[in-house]
Amino acid sequence: MSEGAKTDAIHVAASETAADVREVTRQRVVEAAADLLAREGRDAVTTRAVAAAAGTQPPAIYRLFGDKDGLLEAVVEHGHATFLATKHRDTRPQDPVEDLRAGWDLAVEFGLANPELYALMYSDPRRAMASAAFQAGMQILLGRIRRLAAGGWLRVDETLAAALIHATARGAVLTWLSLPEDQRDPALLTTLRESMVAAVTHERPVVQDAGLADAVRTLQALLPGQTTLSSAEQHLLSEWLDRLAADG
Amino acid sequence: MSEGAKTDAIHVAASETAADVREVTRQRVVEAAADLLAREGRDAVTTRAVAAAAGTQPPAIYRLFGDKDGLLEAVVEHGHATFLATKHRDTRPQDPVEDLRAGWDLAVEFGLANPELYALMYSDPRRAMASAAFQAGMQILLGRIRRLAAGGWLRVDETLAAALIHATARGAVLTWLSLPEDQRDPALLTTLRESMVAAVTHERPVVQDAGLADAVRTLQALLPGQTTLSSAEQHLLSEWLDRLAADG
DNA sequence: CACATCACGATAACATCGATAGCATCAATG
DNA sequence: CATTGATGCTATCGATGTTATCGTGATGTG
Numbered sequence: 001m002s003e004g005a006k007t008d009a010i011h012v013a014a015s016e017t018a019a020d021v022r023e024v025t026r027q028r029v030v031e032a033a034a035d036l037l038a039r040e041g042r043d044a045v046t047t048r049a050v051a052a053a054a055g056t057q058p059p060a061i062y063r064l065f066g067d068k069d070g071l072l073e074a075v076v077e078h079g080h081a082t083f084l085a086t087k088h089r090d091t092r093p094q095d096p097v098e099d100l101r102a103g104w105d106l107a108v109e110f111g112l113a114n115p116e117l118y119a120l121m122y123s124d125p126r127r128a129m130a131s132a133a134f135q136a137g138m139q140i141l142l143g144r145i146r147r148l149a150a151g152g153w154l155r156v157d158e159t160l161a162a163a164l165i166h167a168t169a170r171g172a173v174l175t176w177l178s179l180p181e182d183q184r185d186p187a188l189l190t191t192l193r194e195s196m197v198a199a200v201t202h203e204r205p206v207v208q209d210a211g212l213a214d215a216v217r218t219l220q221a222l223l224p225g226q227t228t229l230s231s232a233e234q235h236l237l238s239e240w241l242d243r244l245a246a247d248g
Numbered sequence: 249m250s251e252g253a254k255t256d257a258i259h260v261a262a263s264e265t266a267a268d269v270r271e272v273t274r275q276r277v278v279e280a281a282a283d284l285l286a287r288e289g290r291d292a293v294t295t296r297a298v299a300a301a302a303g304t305q306p307p308a309i310y311r312l313f314g315d316k317d318g319l320l321e322a323v324v325e326h327g328h329a330t331f332l333a334t335k336h337r338d339t340r341p342q343d344p345v346e347d348l349r350a351g352w353d354l355a356v357e358f359g360l361a362n363p364e365l366y367a368l369m370y371s372d373p374r375r376a377m378a379s380a381a382f383q384a385g386m387q388i389l390l391g392r393i394r395r396l397a398a399g400g401w402l403r404v405d406e407t408l409a410a411a412l413i414h415a416t417a418r419g420a421v422l423t424w425l426s427l428p429e430d431q432r433d434p435a436l437l438t439t440l441r442e443s444m445v446a447a448v449t450h451e452r453p454v455v456q457d458a459g460l461a462d463a464v465r466t467l468q469a470l471l472p473g474q475t476t477l478s479s480a481e482q483h484l485l486s487e488w489l490d491r492l493a494a495d496g
Numbered sequence: 497c498a499c500a501t502c503a504c505g506a507t508a509a510c511a512t513c514g515a516t517a518g519c520a521t522c523a524a525t526g
Numbered sequence: 527c528a529t530t531g532a533t534g535c536t537a538t539c540g541a542t543g544t545t546a547t548c549g550t551g552a553t554g555t556g
Contacts, residue, residue, distance in 0.1 A: 022532090046513060057535060059516075068514060115373065123371035125363065125425040156439065163423055163436045164443075171419025175411055177373035188411045191404065191447055195412075199443040212470040214400065214450070218463040221397035226460060228495040229488055240477055240485055247476040270503090294542060305506060307545080316543065 026064050029054040030074045037075065037116050045072075072120065073127065079117045080133035083110050087140060096147045097203050103144060104169055104193050111173030122170055141165065145200075153201040161200045168196040216245040274312050277302040278322045285323065285364050293320075320368065321375065327365045328381035331358050335388060344395045345449055351392060352417055352441050359421030366425075370418055389413065393448075400463070401449040409448045416444040464493040 032054035036045050047068055051058045065071040087106060111118040122128055129135075145161045148154045154161060172192045176184060197203060220241055223234060280302035284293050295316055299306045313319040335354060359366040370376060377383075393409045396402045402409060420440045424432060467489060471482060 025533095047515080048513075057533095058514085059535080060533075062515065063533075119371065119373070122426075123367065123422065125367070125422065128426040129428070156435070157433070159431065160433055160435055160439070163427065163431075163433065164439060167419035167423035167436065167440055168416070168443075169419070170422055171415035171417070174371065174373060174418055174422070175415035178370075178376040179411065180377070183407065183411075185405070185408050185411065187404070187408055188415065191408065191412060192415055195416075195443045195447040198446065199439055212467070212474060214403070215463055215467040215470060217397050217402050217406075218400045219460070219467055221394055221402075222460045222463055226492060226495070228491050233488060237485065237488055240481060243476050244474060247474070273504095295544080296542075304504090306543085307506085308504075310544065311504075 022064075025054070025056065025060070026074075029056065029061060029064060029071070030078050033071055033075050034078055034117065037120065038114060042116055042120065047071075073130070075117070076121050076127060077131045077133055079114065079121050080131045080137060083107075084133050084137050084140075086110070087137060093147075096144065096151050097153060097197065097201055099144055100148065100165075100200065101193060101197060103141065104165060104196060107169045108172050108189060108193075111169070112176060115173075115177050118173055123174070138162065148201060153203065155200060155202050164199055165196060168192050213245050216241045220245075270312075273302070273304065273308070274322075277304065277309060277312060277319070278326050281319055281323050282326055282365065285368065286362060290364055290368065295319075321378070323365070324369050324375060325379045325381055327362070327369050328379045328385060331355075332381050332385050332388075334358070335385060341395075344392065344399050345401060345445065347392055348396065348413075348445060348448065349441060351389065352413060352444060355417045356420050356437060356441075359417070360424060363421075363425050366421055371422065386410065396449060403448060403450055412444060412447055416440050460492060464489045 029050060033045055033050045036049055036053055047058045047061050050071065051061055061068070061071055065074055087103070111122075120127075141162055142158060145154065145158045148161070149158060156164070172189055176188060220238065223238065226234075229237065277298060281293055281298045284297060284301055295306045295309050298319070299309055309316070309319055313322055335351070359370070368375075389410055390406065393402065393406045396409070397406060404412070420437055424436060471486065474482075477485065
């Protein structure tokens with residue numbers, strides 16, 4: 001019996017290591033694909049290139065993932081999982097609205113840091129919801145939203161809140177990435193975030209009475225139509241107005 | 249001489265029709281590709297399938313567009329142009345904030361009606377800004393924003409306003425399309441739109457009724473509190489504002 | 497009008513990629 | 527030990543992007 005138990009244990013251990021080996025190579029292939037995606041773009045992710053980078057052969061990919069789409073799905077899953085890991089870091093029950101902001105920022109920063117992966121994860125409408133790690137992340141998000149609701153902050157449906165958070169984050173990342181680098185204004189991200197907070201919660205945004213900047217903007221828009229000032233004067237005036245708007 | 253003129257005319261007419269023929273087949277190929285894209289998805293857009301649908305041969309695509317990417321770029325351009333056509337419809341100078349809402353709705357509805365085309369046009373960050381028709385649409389949008397600014401409605405930079413409008417629309421379309429049909433809440437779209445309006449405009453115009461003199465007055469009233477400009481600069485600025493107010 | 501030029505239709509071909517077949521090897525199992 | 531099954535490896539097939547090539551008819555020229 002002890003012998004039987006021993007062999008059983010050995011067998012179990014052996015099959016475990018066999019499954020582990022399979023899982024390890026699977027992980028190696030996924031990481032090779034993710035690396036290739038991040039470094040050389042989506043078109044560089046061919047079955048042959050991934051197999052070569054992972055030190056195996058093309059048919060192995062089909063034995064592991066069934067399909068190239070299966071491989072990409074695994075890469076997406078891996079992306080959601082790594083993002084989820086950074087998300088789990090701090091879950092201290094501080095201000096739930098502040099938690100909402102932090103979670104949104106984290107998601108956006110992840111997208112900006114991994115543009116190709118983000119495009120694969122979110123730009124294809126069909127693949128978006130299918131991931132298990134994505135569902136786990138969704139549960140975390142819904143937990144945050146639930147806490148908002150419990151605190152009396154929530155302004156809309158919980159599901160609508162989740163959709164709003166996703167939509168603003170997606171729009172933020174994709175628009176940011178589509179802008180040329182010299183036109184990327186960080187205010188785009190913060191404004192979208194506060195916009196999202198205002199739409200989801202009851203927290204009134206600090207109504208800045210920044211009348212100066214508004215007056216400057218209005219005047220700037222109306223300046224081209226005036227005929228009083230010379231072009232040199234108008235040019236200098238416009239410069240000063242810019243400075244006023246920037247510092248105001 | 250009459251003979252020379254006649255042959256010249258014929259030559260011109262002939263070369264014109266030749267160029268027209270080229271343009272017509274080009275258009276036919278683009279529309280075939282757009283049709284294929286809309287009806288059978290992105291993967292169905294192969295050079296052979298497009299050529300067959302357009303009644304020509306694969307090499308013709310390369311003579312017309314140089315590249316498959318060139319063909320897709322032409323499809324994107326075509327998409328922007330058709331959207332631009334629907335946009336030009338009504339440009340009545342009504343309430344500029346209402347114009348903003350209408351323009352945003354139009355853009356979102358276009359995306360929802362043409363999901364595959366929209367993904368091709370906007371989900372790839374690089375291809376987004378390169379289109380001529382897109383730049384034309386951007387000019388229309390900037391015109392709308394300029395009118396907001398002239399009316400004293402604008403709350404942020406004009407370029408930031410444009411980015412916010414694009415980002416919210418993109419997030420709205422892509423998130424809507426990624427949701428299963430039974431989870432699509434129209435409130436997602438209206439909430440995002442109103443969120444965008446709240447981020448871009450003031451509920452009430454800060455500078456009432458948009459006169460140059462009014463903007464000048466507002467600015468004059470707020471100038472003493474600023475610390476950006478030197479006293480000399482502020483003095484000259486104040487003089488110019490006086491002249492603007494007097495002549496406006 | 498005769499001739500050169502050039503764009504276009506059409507076919508074939510090449511390289512790459514996704515996907516599969518087939519075979520050898522090697523470990524696990526009864 | 528024989529069997530089963532998974533894996534490494536090569537070769538291969540069909541599809542796709544892309545190019546070469548040839549013939550033809552239109553275009554432009556002397």
